[in-house]
Amino acid sequence: MGRTSKAEGDAAFTDFMVQAEPSLMRTAWLLTGSTEAARELVQVALVKTYVSWAKVRPETALAFARRVLVNHKVDVWRSRSREVLTDTLDRPVAAGGTTGSGASDDRDEIVRLLARLPEQQRKTVVLRFYADLSERDTADALGVSVGTVKAATSRGLATLRELSGLPAPDPATRRPERSPR
Amino acid sequence: MSTSYEEQLREQLHATTPAPYAGLDPAAVIGAGERVVRRGRIRAALVAAVAVAVVAVGTQLLTTGRPVAAPVPAAPSTSSVTLVSPGPANLGGVDHTYVVSVRPGDGKDLMVDYAEKTADGFVSMVGAGIDPADRRITWAHGGTSSVVLGVIPSATAQHRIIVTASDDFGGYASDVAAIPGTDYSAFVAYYEKPLTGDNPVESILWFDSRGRPVDGQGHVGSIATVGGEQVWLTADGTALGSDQGSYVAGPEDIYVNGFTAGPQADAPWTVLAVIRPEVTTAAAVTAFLSDGSSHVVPTVPLGKSRALAVTVPGKYDSTGALAPSQVTLTEIRWTDSAGTAHVKPVLR
Structure with missing residues (x-):
């Protein structure tokens, strides 16, 4: 555990984990739509953060864990077929898992809508509007360019508006489905 | 500038909460x-x-006089390796353990056997015969199970694989290990969801001892050190990556990505670009960045393509928070051997 003793490092990690878990859990839930999948994802992120704990500064620990969390899902999404990556498929609603409450309320509505977004758009929307990251920090977390974040955010917002039954956005703000050549 | 819908979305996202769950220990x-x-x-x-x-x-x-050029027997007897799928599956105390064995088969062929460790012991799974001369990857998945098991024709494969599935089967944890005494390695990829469909596994990339990506047909890709990072490109140019992540290359002439030098957000930020071979073969270009700066940088051969990198330092703003560098590649310029100047904007 680097310069500090293992006990001190473990204590610091425990403090961090207690503080970070709610935020990470909600981020993971918004990304996966499943409480159980989110819990496992947070576990993975925290375990990997612990493994690297000696190299992680306290002030950047949450960003580090969030980046691990998102990139774990990135591995998932990048393992899909290329057709999905073109963002042109009307994908079915992802299995969201049952919450056990039986309540299909507004709380879950946004999660169901998010599940219908292509992965890149879902990631950027969650990081930009839930985690409140800047475009640059979102790009850092996802390992993509700022331009990619901008495009994915724009398309994601447009899709969410459409799915919500809201009027189409101002045409001037719409982005093409594919980057111009 | 935020719109009313963005604010509404932000409020919805902050208001929503997952169902109650058992907190992590x-x-x-x-x-x-x-x-x-x-x-x-x-x-x-x-x-x-x-x-x-x-x-x-x-x-x-x-010392026993075998000709130096003769191949080393791949598996004179049964040799096995144990694989444990790491990641989410074992965090709850549930390890998924498999044993992959290679033994002599009929003639020159070898037989690969797979087994899964269960509470009742080891359960054999379907195996396969392989021709030692065939250097393609071999894998199997069991019906609607969540696991892909296979054999890589190398004893020095790196401890990572990239599996491309035909659908979203959730995340996968993987393990790669050499099979002792053979020139093979075994791998496992354990998905969160059962693999369904006729061909759920589209492709598997493994990495040789040098870190070069190798596709399922044995086509070896390329690597180069670009911007201090080892970057790889598949032989067909459709996927590239580094230790920072892997990417599917789009149709763009210049495929741009970026990475930091470390986990901290204030680490130097590197703009990485891979230029398709039909665009330029120039050994150096002038790279224009979105911060208004320009840099004459070498281009490094990466397979048939060329790659370049420009690194800018990380920095803090006056509040102590990490400031976004907002730097992207916007354009490259170069002059060819005939003295003709070229300009190529980056349109993404």
């Missing part, structure tokens, strides 16, 4: 982390042991 997370560290140490020790064994076998062959 710090001791369990720390214990899992310690197991990961221990596995890494054990694996390093095993790699060293295998290397010693290979040297010993080679020495024995030479």
Whole structure:
């Protein structure tokens, strides 16, 4: 555990984990739509953060864990077929898992809508509007360019508006489905 | 500038909460982390042991007079390796353990056997015959199970694979390990969801000892050190990546990505670009960045393409928070051997 003793490092990690878990859990839930999948994802992120704990500064620990969390899902999404990556498929609603409450309320509505977004758009929307990251920090977390974040955010917002039954956005703000050549 | 819909969305996202769940136990997370560290140490020790064994076998062959050029027998007898799928599946105390064995088959062929460790012992799974001369990857998945097991035709494959599935089967945890005494490695990829459909596994990339990506047909891709990072590109140019992540290349002439030099957000930021071969073969270009700066940088051969990198330092703003560098590649310019100047904007 680097310069500090293992006990001190473990204590610091425990403090961090207690503080970070709610935020990470909600981020993971918004990304996966499943409480159980989110819990496992947070576990993975925290375990990997612990493994690297000696190299992680306290002030950047949450960003580090969030980046691990998102990139774990990135591995998932990048393992899909290329057709999905073109963002042109009307994908079915992802299995969201049952919450056990039986309540299909507004709380879950946004999660169901998010599940219908292509992965890149879902990631950027969650990081930009839930985690409140800047475009640059979102790009850092996802390992993509700022331009990619901008495009994915724009398309994601447009899709969410459409799915919500809201009027189409101002045409001037719409982005093409594919980057111009 | 935020719109009313963006504000509404932000409020919705902050208001929503997951269903109640059992909180995570710090001791369990720390214990899992310690197991990961221990596995890494054990694996390093095993790699060293295998290397010693290979040297010993080679020495024995030479001293017994076998022609130097003769191939080393792939598997004179049954040889096995145990794989444990790491990641989410074992955090709850449920390890998924498999044994992959290679044994002599009919004629020159070898037989690969797979087995899964269950509470009742080991359960054999369907195996396959392989031709030692066939250097393609071999894998199997069991019906609607969540696991893909296979054999890589290399004893020195790196400890990572990239599996491309035909659909979203959730995340996958993987393990790769050499099969002692053979020139094969075994791998497992354990998905969160059962693999369904006729062909759920589209492709598998593995990495040779140099870090070059190798596709399922045995086509070896390329690597280059670009911007201090080892970057790889598949032989067909459709996928590239580094230790920072992997990417599917789009149709753009210049495919741009970026990475930091470390986990901290204030680490130097590197703009990485891969230029398709029909665009330029120039050994150096002038790279224009979105911050208004320009840099004359070399281009590094990466397969048939060329790659370049421009690194800018990380920095803090006046509040102490990490400031976004907002730097992207906007354009490259170069002059060809005939003296003609070229300008190529980056349109993404």
